[in-house]
Amino acid sequence: MEIKKTGVAGTMESSDIIVRIEPKNTEGVELTLESAVMQQYGRQIEKVIRETLEGLGVTSAYVNAVDKGALDCTVAARTLAAAYRAAESKDYVWNGGSIR
């Protein structure tokens, strides 16, 4: 999946995460993450975002995420939505796609 423009999904509400995905000229996903539960779940949130993007075949993007204690399913859903918006794609897979 190719990131064409800025795509955003999510809110700043408690138990949600806002994910912003932007195009990048070089290979690799550059991720910045802020989280209310950084110590306990920071690595887990990063893992879910990266795996979700991998599942979509996104290999080049800037990703900025601000987390307010979202569960894994929410993190994945917001990442997917942001990526589809950034790729200007509507070929959604409604069964949860690559996510378990």
Next chain:
Amino acid sequence: MFDFDSIPHIKEVSACHGVYDEKNLNEKDPVSFDERQQRSKKVLPDLEEAIKRVGLKDGMTISFHHHFRNGDYVINMVMDVIAKMGIKDLTVAASSLTDCHWPLIEHIKNGVIKHIETSGLRGKLGDAVSHGLMDFPVIFRSHGGRAAAIETGELHIDVAFLGAPSCDPYGNANGYNRDSEEGSCCGSLGYAKLDALYADKCIIITDHLVSFPNTPFGIPESQVDYVVKVDNIGDPNGIMSGATRYTKNPKELLIAQYATNAIVASGYFKNNFSMQMGSGGASLAVARYLREKMLEQDIKCRFALGGITGQIVQMHEEGLVKKILDVQSFDLIAANSVKNNRFHQQIDASYYASYVNKGAAVNQLDFVILSALEVDVDFNVNVMTGSDGVIRGAVGGHPDTAAGASMTIVVCPLLRGRIPTICTKVNTVCTPGRTVDVVVTDQGIAVNPARPELYERFVEAGLPVTTIEKLRDRAERIAGKPEPIKYGEKIVGVLMYRDNTVIDVIREVID
């Protein structure tokens, strides 16, 4: 006429100072009562004068109460004056400290304060202490543990600085004002009462100097050395919120329903029962649901203890709760009720919860509803450190009431945001699991295996009973297993159990 020496046994009579002599009489003071009280020698022009008169010196222990909560001006005001006077190395033994006491950080850095004893810390001060601000760890005592330490003389208070919403020129002080409706009102002076009784010197700081006698008083003049009138002792809005509002949070309402049903099924819900409720959202909702059950089944409560809220007062005024024992009023309705209701009694911290006080009211509790930041599979409770390991809570009466009550119910959501409340090991043990009987979450009730009869009764009543391990597993399945918080080696806080033995320590947080 008589011969003094010929009176039989007169030498054996104590408190007999010989023969009356008119020369020893004081001159009569013929001024009016009102003029006389205007000249009371106890009333001093300012705090500096009072601090000089009581002889405050380097290294002494001073005390404060926390009845003004987050609206308190007294602690910061007094510490600023002390700092200006150049006094150092003080121990501040407050009944508790809160967000508004962040200016103490500067006094700690400047060496004015060497050590702190308190029930809790919050906000910037809690954060700074957690990051290693002080070399001498903060000592956290429960309300009962602090009372015991003061009564036994182990915690010796040199000077108590006690704010009071009203006081007369001789020191009769109150948590409300009978002479005007203006100003602040905190209701019970429960924590201050003990400090006034045991401190070597006691200074009342008030913004309403009223005419003698300020009765009925929370603190009697016999325990007061000086009175200082200031413009404001606190921000009335921070001291008291009007009425504590009912929660609309469905999770809290569900927890409250489960907890109420557990109480009704427990065997303790019968005529003349006794209870204590907290001020958290779920606790308040329990009071509301329990009221309905009491009306339905025509059951009355003999007494409610605690931390008193408007909900309890409402039940008292309806005749559902016969008596109220109040160490601390949580809202304006409760504070006004102390003033107006004959059987709403203010009690001191020892009467409330001290383990050396055999009659302590906590020992008369059928049940108590308590909150928790974390509960572990051994039922230990943390009410002190947040999910990031930083100090932002207070022990309060938690361990005291948990130990005293026949049934201790802890109410908490299974998850707060993403953080599991039910965990394998709490970060800080405040209340030992042996004293906790029931944990009620939005996703089920766990009963301490030491109380099989409660388990049986809850199952029979069709309550959603499970095990504490299953609650923990469920929380971790939803949220994922959290990585542990990173602590340094330095001990920044020491948790005293209510018998003043060390139950846990708090270590420095590494960001």
